[in-house]
Amino acid sequence: MRDATYDLGTDGIATVSFDMAGRPVNVMNDDFSAALDEILARLEADRAALKGVIVTSAKATFVAGGDIEKLLALRHQGYHAARQFFDGLKARLRRLETLGVPVVAALNGSALGGGLELALACHRRIAVDDRKIQFAFPEVTLGILPGAGGVVRSVRMLGLLKALPLLTEGRRLDPREALAQGLVDELAADPADLLARARAWLATGPEAAQPWERKGYAIPGGSMFSGENAPMLSVFPAMIFKKTRGLLPAAERILAVAAESTQIGFDAAMAVETRGFLDLLLNPVTENLITSMFFQMNEINGGASRPKGPGKAKVARIGVLGAGMMGRGIAFAAATAGIEVVLRDVTEAAAEAGKAYSADILARRVAKGSLTGAARDETLARIRPTAAIADMAGCDLVIEAVFEDVALKQSVLREAEAVLGPEAVVATNTSTLPITLLAAGVARPANFIGLHFFSPVDKMNIVEIICGTATGDECLARAFDFVQQIRKTPIVVRDSRGFYTSRVFSVFADEGDILLKEGVAPILIENLAKQAGMPVGPLSVQDEVMMSMLLRAQRTNQDLDAQLGDDYAKSFGVCGELCALMCDQGRPGRLEGAGFYDYFPDGSKRIWPGLRELFGGDNPMPHRDVQDRLMFRMVIEALKCLDEGVVTSLRDGNIGSILAFGFPVHTGGVFQYAISRGIGAFLERARELAALYGERFLPPAGIEARLQPDDASRRVA
Incomplete structure (x- = not known):
């Protein structure tokens, strides 16, 4: 066999070890199915001599799950091809569990998705006690459900209340957690002990049957209507809808399949699972999630946007200039990743206050039991507050995070550069000022780059890396490595006013303000944005960020326009206009308790009634137009960034839009939004909006060619 080995020992125990040729991990695809066919044929031929079977892996993982390229190919091939593949896979696993011989899964590594489904088809599961090993059903994150029996078997093994969080949230368990949940039966110290324990269990002569095939079996906790399950199931749909707003259908379908499976027999439940799987597979949301959150995210994590020449590097010590909101967050992110941090502000007291931010976060984690006191102390010890610029000496990287003023930034950058080594x-x-403009104030522009973090830094897992015209490949590579070192996702863009993320997101707020000014009811603007999948509406965004701050940014950009002969500030000019108006009304945003909304002591809020007096609110604009204007405005701006070379890949644009400003994940990101609608249909609708509402909705000429799928998608097209 090419992709597995089969060894029948003199003790009657057959050891099957998967080892797929040419792949770093075992995945379920046509080759895996062929190997499983060969294995089953050998097992059935040797059945009379068999006392047991051990299923394991020759790779570091057990089985990593389904082959996502195969999955997307099946989606393109259609319902019947997909059904044939998964019916065949289910039949093979059923042959294994009804072999009439006890089968034990020796889990030497992680079992995810299909790999966990294979393990559940065995009669016992033993895992190496290694915290790096994970067991999970991550299918929900790709818009599907476990299609090879994972829903049916996990519910029958664990019961609904234990199985549903694993299935609907993709929760990952280490071996000890899996043992406590009942997903595995035993732990081993190491791979040798794993096989010894597997043989020891088989030597006891266990029954070769699953629990649900034994007389007297009942699903733990009972059916969906039992007294234990019914109360939770009555609220579970609402809990799911609160998270997904109905835009990510997988979790709801998993719930339906899992609940129904408790009411019917095993074979009927497997048919219900297959039907649910295929319906989800053919939903456009699935392709969007797979394209962006799997293929494109993996490409980014694999360094596709990183220069190929420079070798990988790690940062040992960084300096952070400015201990305000962003600087203290950057210091926290670096210190928790094991990096020494020099946190500098104009006074030592201000720097100490910046360090206190990390102490507060860590204290909360200790209180929750997710961090030990010793780990907290080690992390805090890495942050050195100071007022002396000389303390930056010896840092591999210095990040400036002071107020958005060109002269101020250039001044502190020159000070730091003077005490740093040449490398x-x-x-x-x-987030506002051009990198090339700031680079004019440093001595080594090839070593200068933008690292745009997002607030709050401890929760936002993305950094926008901006290259100036003089930024060198070595500098970009080291910046990219640093972002990954602190466990955040790097996207790489080119220098431009607003860069990419700020530029695209600013027009969301601007379009919301234009709609408000045109007399559309503010509650419609807000709710239609959320129904489209945005985390909050455009008016809420401005309240949260504070319109006073947005107004300062607008005026800074107007000054830069005058200095550079540009007109960038006009792209969100109505936002600036309304921010000025609201600040004049004494309503700068949430922190002051008054903005587009009124805010109350109990945490609730409501639209400020004064908006009706200012703007009306009776414009009967079609809801579809309101929603499309909000979404298309962002996508068109992103297409302009692509056309201008600010963004050079679909992957960075899609992932950046989802992680940085919450573009709806079910769409796959700004570019996938257009692709999944059909590029022709999207462009036609954009031109309709332009004719009705203004030229800002016109896409760049010839942009169709730039929206061709990245290499990852071409593999299965």
Whole structure:
């Protein structure tokens, strides 16, 4: 066999070890199915001599799950091809569990998705006690459900209340957690002990049957209507809808399949599972999630946007200039990743206050039991607050995070650069000012780059890396490595006013303000944005960020326009206009308790009634137009960034839009939004909006060619 080995010992125990040729991990695809066919044929031929079977892996993982390329190919091939493949896979696993010989899964590594389904088809599961090993059904994150018996078997093994969080949330368990949940039966110290324990169990002569095939079996906790399950199932749909708003159908379908499976026999339940799987597979949401959150995310994590020449590097010590909101967050992110941090502000007291931010977060984690006191102390010890610029000496990387003022930034950057070694990378956290403009104030522009973090830094898992015209490949590579070192996702863009994320997201707020000014009811603007999948509406965004701050940014950009002969500030000019108006009304945003909303002591809020007096609110604009204007405005701006070379890949644009400003994940990101609608249909609708509401909705000429799928998608097209 090419993809597995089969060894029948003199003790009557057959050891099957999967080892797929040419792949770093075992995945379920046509080759895996062929190997399983050969294995089953051998087992059935040797059945009379068999006393037991051990299923394991020659790779570091057990089985990593389904082959996602195969999955997407099946989606393109259609319902019948997909059904044939998964019916065949289910039949093979059923042959294994009804072999009439006890089968034990020796889990030497992680078992995810289909790999866990294979393990559940065995009669016992023994795992190596290694915290790095994970067991999970991650299918829900790709818009599907476990299609090879995972829903049916996990519910019958664990009961609904234990199985549903694993199935609907994709929760990952380490071996000890899996043992406590009942997903595995025993732990082993190491791979040798694993096989010894597997043989020892088989030597006891166990029954070769699953629990649900034995007389007197009942699903733990009972059916969906039992007294234990019914109360939870009555609220579970609402809990799911609160998270997904009905835009991510997988969790709801998993719930339906799992609940129904408790009411019917095993074979009928497997048919219900297959039907649910195929319905989800053919839903466009699935292709969007697989394209962006699997293929494109993996490409980014694999360094596709990183220069190929420079070798990988790690940062040992960084300096952070400015201990305010962003600087203290950057210091926290680096210290928790094991990096020494010099946190500098104009006074030592201000720097100490910045360190206190990390202490507060860590204290809360200790209180929750997710962190030990010793780990907290080690992390805090890595942060050195100071007011002395000389303490930056010896840093591999310095990140400036001071107020958005060109002269101020250039001043502190020059100070830091003077005490750094010639190879040190110098970065700015600006979200507004051009990198090339700031680079004019440093001595080594090839070592200068933008690292745009997002607030709050401890929760936002993305950094926008911006290259100036003089930024060198070595500098970009080291910045990319640093972002991955602190466990955040790097996207790489080119220098431009607003860069990419700020530029695209600013027009969301601007379009919301235009709609408000045109007399559309503010509650409609807000709710239609959320129904489209945005985390909050455009008016709420401005309240949260504070319109006073947005107004300062607008005026800074107007000054830059005058200095550079540009007109960037006009792209969100109505937002600036309304921010000025609201600030004049004494309503700058949430922190002051008054903005587009009124805020109350109990945490609730409501639309400020004064908006009706200012703007009306009776414009009967079609809801579809309101929603499309909000979404298309962002997508068109992103297409302009792609056309201008600010964004150079679909993957960075899609992932950046989802992680940085919450573009709806079910769409796959700004570019996938257009692709999944059909590029022709999207462009036609954009031109309709332009004719009705203004030229800002016109896409760049010839943009169709730039929206061709990245290499990952071409593999299965």
